Amino acid sequence: MGRSRHQGRRGGGKHAKADEYRTDLIQKSDMHNEQFYAYYQAQNIVPQDDWESFLDALRSPLPTTFRVAGSRQIAESLNDTIKDVHVPSLSNVTFEDQKLPPPVQLPWYPDGLAWQFNVPKKVLRKSPEFKKFHSFLVFETEVGNISRQEAVSMLPPLFLDVKPHHMVMDMCAAPGSKTAQLLEALHAQDTLTSTSIPSGVLVANDSDYKRTHLLIHQSARLPSPAFMVTNLDASNYPSIRLPSAPGSNKKEQLLFDRILCDVPCSGDGTIRKNIGIWKSWSPNDGNGLHGLQLRILQRAMKMLKPDGRIVYSTCSINPVENEAVIAAALESNPEYHLVDVSSVLPELQRRPGMTFWRPTADRYVSTTYESYEAFATTISQVGAATKLTPGHWPPANTDALNLDRCMRIYPHLQDSGGFFVAVLERQPTEAKSAPRERKRTAENVEPTEPETKKPRLEPESEALPSNNSSSDAYVDQTSVADTNTPTEGGNEIPTSGGGSFKEMPYTFLSPQDPTLISCISRLRLSADFPSSNVLVRNPEGDVVRSMYLTNDLTKEIILANDFTRIRLNAAGTKVFTKQEGGKGVDAQYRILGEGLPVVLPYTQTDAIVTGDMTILKHLVMSHYPLCSSFEESFQPVLEGLELGCHIFKFPPGELDGALLPHELFVPIWKSGVSVSLMVDKKAKNALALRVFGKEVPPSTREKKSKTENDAELPTELVGVEENGEVDESSKMEVAEDGPGEGEPIVLQAF
Numbered sequence: 213m214g215r216s217r218h219q220g221r222r223g224g225g226k227h228a229k230a231d232e233y234r235t236d237l238i239q240k241s242d243m244h245n246e247q248f249y250a251y252y253q254a255q256n257i258v259p260q261d262d263w264e265s266f267l268d269a270l271r272s273p274l275p276t277t278f279r280v281a282g283s284r285q286i287a288e289s290l291n292d293t294i295k296d297v298h299v300p301s302l303s304n305v306t307f308e309d310q311k312l313p314p315p316v317q318l319p320w321y322p323d324g325l326a327w328q329f330n331v332p333k334k335v336l337r338k339s340p341e342f343k344k345f346h347s348f349l350v351f352e353t354e355v356g357n358i359s360r361q362e363a364v365s366m367l368p369p370l371f372l373d374v375k376p377h378h379m380v381m382d383m384c385a386a387p388g389s390k391t392a393q394l395l396e397a398l399h400a401q402d403t404l405t406s407t408s409i410p411s412g413v414l415v416a417n418d419s420d421y422k423r424t425h426l427l428i429h430q431s432a433r434l435p436s437p438a439f440m441v442t443n444l445d446a447s448n449y450p451s452i453r454l455p456s457a458p459g460s461n462k463k464e465q466l467l468f469d470r471i472l473c474d475v476p477c478s479g480d481g482t483i484r485k486n487i488g489i490w491k492s493w494s495p496n497d498g499n500g501l502h503g504l505q506l507r508i509l510q511r512a513m514k515m516l517k518p519d520g521r522i523v524y525s526t527c528s529i530n531p532v533e534n535e536a537v538i539a540a541a542l543e544s545n546p547e548y549h550l551v552d553v554s555s556v557l558p559e560l561q562r563r564p565g566m567t568f569w570r571p572t573a574d575r576y577v578s579t580t581y582e583s584y585e586a587f588a589t590t591i592s593q594v595g596a597a598t599k600l601t602p603g604h605w606p607p608a609n610t611d612a613l614n615l616d617r618c619m620r621i622y623p624h625l626q627d628s629g630g631f632f633v634a635v636l637e638r639q640p641t642e643a644k645s646a647p648r649e650r651k652r653t654a655e656n657v658e659p660t661e662p663e664t665k666k667p668r669l670e671p672e673s674e675a676l677p678s679n680n681s682s683s684d685a686y687v688d689q690t691s692v693a694d695t696n697t698p699t700e701g702g703n704e705i706p707t708s709g710g711g712s713f714k715e716m717p718y719t720f721l722s723p724q725d726p727t728l729i730s731c732i733s734r735l736r737l738s739a740d741f742p743s744s745n746v747l748v749r750n751p752e753g754d755v756v757r758s759m760y761l762t763n764d765l766t767k768e769i770i771l772a773n774d775f776t777r778i779r780l781n782a783a784g785t786k787v788f789t790k791q792e793g794g795k796g797v798d799a800q801y802r803i804l805g806e807g808l809p810v811v812l813p814y815t816q817t818d819a820i821v822t823g824d825m826t827i828l829k830h831l832v833m834s835h836y837p838l839c840s841s842f843e844e845s846f847q848p849v850l851e852g853l854e855l856g857c858h859i860f861k862f863p864p865g866e867l868d869g870a871l872l873p874h875e876l877f878v879p880i881w882k883s884g885v886s887v888s889l890m891v892d893k894k895a896k897n898a899l900a901l902r903v904f905g906k907e908v909p910p911s912t913r914e915k916k917s918k919t920e921n922d923a924e925l926p927t928e929l930v931g932v933e934e935n936g937e938v939d940e941s942s943k944m945e946v947a948e949d950g951p952g953e954g955e956p957i958v959l960q961a962f
């Protein structure tokens with residue numbers, strides 16, 4: 213789903229006022245739109261008896277929902293913390309004489325990993341119990357263990373049913389909350405004993421260049437060697453090629469097992485949160501988007517394997533953007549059918565897809581038309597509104613299409629946003645059947661090659677695949693810049709407009725490359741580390757600063773396709789980066805926090821240093837502690853370590869009421885006399901809160917700067933809104949100085 217015209221205004225664009233869209237600041241009596249009522253009543257969108265409760269729900273603030281994300285083990289442990297610690301502490305809270313409801317699990321979400329709570333922002337700021345819970349959410353969100361996401365937006369990936377061997381395409385992916393879910397599914401079988409590298413691939417695409425960087429930012433929280441980001445118009449997506457057999461020069465089109473079409477839409481299902489829609493809603497939003505939505509779905513249908521699955525979704529409740537698109541696409545692709553998923557997620561309250569609707573051609577909804585033919589006779593009177601096509605109306609054979617198998621989620625059913633999901637499958641083998649009854653207007657042709665600009669190569673420095681923080685109408689700048697992969701080599705990527713593309717090539721290193729060999733040997737990785745899948749971002753294959761790891765399939769795709777033709781913005785995951793050693797110490801490559809889960813299974817076990825809870829507490833709660841400040845028995849261990857990067861392991865344990873419920877691995881930097889945790893401040897705070905129940909005390913430098921600037925820790929829950937904007941209120945800290953804390957590194961805990 214997504215939006216078109218409202219997007220810039222809703223998402224905290226440069227000129228948006230922070231309070232403009234806060235539902236707690238506008239009166240219910242202002243939430244009216246006569247056209248909206250007329251249009252949806254003409255559609256019989258809900259039974260007449262439900263109309264008032266439907267409207268009431270649309271005018272109520274949306275509860276906050278979040279998903280416990282990331283690797284399975286940490287997700288379960290974090291979920292237990294919410295259940296066993298936070299829910300009891302929030303169960304008897306009163307505020308201004310009112311009892312507040314504690315968070316509850318969404319009944320339909322698998323394994324109870326999604327939650328909802330509904331308290332005003334004022335409570336989050338002022339109630340000590342909710343404030344503590346809010347801080348926990350803020351910090352766990354920062355490190356990617358919690359994803360704030362609208363409940364309904366979690367649905368499409370669940371219905372897509374992705375497995376680790378699947379080739380998956382996310383056609384309209386930015387900013388990536390569903391992409392993150394797809395990545396989690398691709399990595400569902402990761403363990404520490406076998407490799408964490410799935411055999412499949414996820415290609416996440418968005419036509420907006422700047423927004424593709426949000427995608428990369430989001431996915432850095434779940435690093436994957438099987439991940440690629442492209443920047444193309446999905447309705448015209450070029451064929452990705454693969455060798456027809458290993459070693460063959462002949463290429464064939466890569467067909468996907470699973471495709472998500474979460475298309476741009478009018479977004480009226482998000483009206484509870486984006487209350488500006490009450491003012492601006494018009495039926496023309498949906499009318500105008502129908503064509504693009506259909507072309508995107510039709511292109512996906514040409515890119516899917518026989519027996520494969522497509523999920524089409526929008527956050528609009530308008531049938532013109534939903535059932536009409538599905539009907540037109542099915543008619544032009546008879547090898548597809550709608551899947552009956554009524555028994556999947558049985559707790560989810562839903563309504564069947566509509567089989568009849570009446571488009572309108574005028575924004576005042578003074579007339580609706582039962583058929584295109586009825587509309588066509590009036591074209592001369594309505595003039596400019598003639599962009600409607602027969603495809604905007606229900607086809608004659610709706611029964612044969614099983615449109616009732618589509619799912620409609622309405623706000624009053626389970627206190628959520630409004631949403632639409634349809635699950636389509638292609639026949640197992642391509643069967644050529646006669647086209648269905650009526651020819652639709654949208655084309656069903658192979659796309660033309662997209663226009664691509666040749667990238668300007670700057671061989672002296674490497675391109676940064678992710679961090680690009682120049683102005684973006686939808687994004688709080690600090691939130692992108694501060695948590696992202698560090699900028700490399702100072703090579704700025706221009707982001708003016710939505711379409712410029714300037715990326716460096718992807719060059720695979722030879723496994724015999726001396727720098728790679730020395731890096732692998734210094735980090736004591738085993739012989740089965742897939743060193744032939746390591747790439748750098750420059751045309752010469754020079755190891756300038758960072759190395760990225762892909763899986764076999766991603767490598768094949770990169771080698772078989774011109775990266776400018778598929779406008780490839782990112783591939784694989786960054787695993788090693790060069791670290792200057794400081795005075796008298798050679799620079800060396802270190803494992804990045806975000807690459808740790810990928811590299812860990814290849815790390816020789818005797819290269820991992822085991823610590824206990826006391827050591828962990830000292831590392832977490834202090835800044836660059838001296839080796840001599842650790843307990844005596846551990847000092848020789850620290851002193852015996854080579855200077856540079858090491859991995860420390862902490863088994864589950866307890867200390868004075870603090871609890872580490874699962875094994876934890878962290879990267880450590882050993883310098884001359886001190887050691888430090890190589891995680892950024894936010895990750896360190898999240899760990900401190902989770903295990904020791906308090907934040908890291910400020911460093912001397914922070915104290916000084918706090919006095920000077922009255923700086924504050926982040927206080928808002930960072931979230932990606934439905935439709936893709938980063939929460940306006942997201943504020944992140946600027947990472948501080950010194951090796952290990954100078955760069956944002958995602959803490960990986962297992």
Ligand SMILES: C[S@+](CC[C@H](N)C(=O)[O-])C[C@H]1O[C@@H](n2cnc3c(N)ncnc32)[C@H](O)[C@@H]1O
Pocket residue numbers: 213214215365383384385386387388389390391417418419420423444445446447474475476477504934935936
């Ligand atoms: C907001 S929604 C996607 C939400 C996303 N799936 C998520 O869960 O975070 C629609 C997205 O489609 C993108 N878009 C619009 N037109 C497109 C096109 N022709 N091809 C590909 N992407 C497009 C928009 O830039 C927007 O990011």
